[in-house]
Amino acid sequence: MTKKTQNPVRPLKLIRGGKRDGAGRPQGTGKYGEPTKAIRVPQSLVKTIQEFLTNYGQERANHKEPYLQPALNSVVRLPLFSTKVAAGFPSPADDHLEATLDLNEYVIRNPASTFYVRVEGNSMLGAGIHPDDLLVVDLSLPPRDGNVVIAIVDGEFTVKRLHIAKNKAVSLHPENENYPVIHIRDGMEFRIWGVVTNVIHSFV
Numbered sequence: 001m002t003k004k005t006q007n008p009v010r011p012l013k014l015i016r017g018g019k020r021d022g023a024g025r026p027q028g029t030g031k032y033g034e035p036t037k038a039i040r041v042p043q044s045l046v047k048t049i050q051e052f053l054t055n056y057g058q059e060r061a062n063h064k065e066p067y068l069q070p071a072l073n074s075v076v077r078l079p080l081f082s083t084k085v086a087a088g089f090p091s092p093a094d095d096h097l098e099a100t101l102d103l104n105e106y107v108i109r110n111p112a113s114t115f116y117v118r119v120e121g122n123s124m125l126g127a128g129i130h131p132d133d134l135l136v137v138d139l140s141l142p143p144r145d146g147n148v149v150i151a152i153v154d155g156e157f158t159v160k161r162l163h164i165a166k167n168k169a170v171s172l173h174p175e176n177e178n179y180p181v182i183h184i185r186d187g188m189e190f191r192i193w194g195v196v197t198n199v200i201h202s203f204v
Helices: 043-061 103-107
Strands: 077-081 097-102 114-118 134-138 148-153 156-164 170-173 190-200
Touching (some): 043 190
Antiparallel strands (some): 114 134, 148 156
């Protein structure tokens, strides 16, 4: 008697559908409105960067652009004259060219941790910071007493002058008498986001 041979059970093979036209999230329509990229960051900056991205995403959702990252792949060197301009009485012009200057190199110390922030409000007029000015902010610099800083207070960004008292009490001071001093107390959400290193102000 011939024994019937059973057909072996073959494992099912999962078939991937492959890329489908129109599938997935359209590029540039995510939380940040542009493509993203995975990077490695220092552990000490993780919380700061997370807070920045959270607020950046919220601002993008509200159609605002308060944070700008310097475009460092282009260099523009302009003439730098050795003669200083007198703010009082004029002096004869000196045509001596000393060197050339690239503003990115001049105002940016740490490119990877530097951002531009657009100013809103006039609480810092006394420091020469006006509405719509651009602040150059370095996230890597340790904040010190007297620095102008970008701080997060109870979920809101603000630019103020940092004061640290001898008893370690921290307060944020405006440069406009019409605005109150912000005294940092227990229970308040507070973090220094970055130190302002330069102000870019346009006259035209």
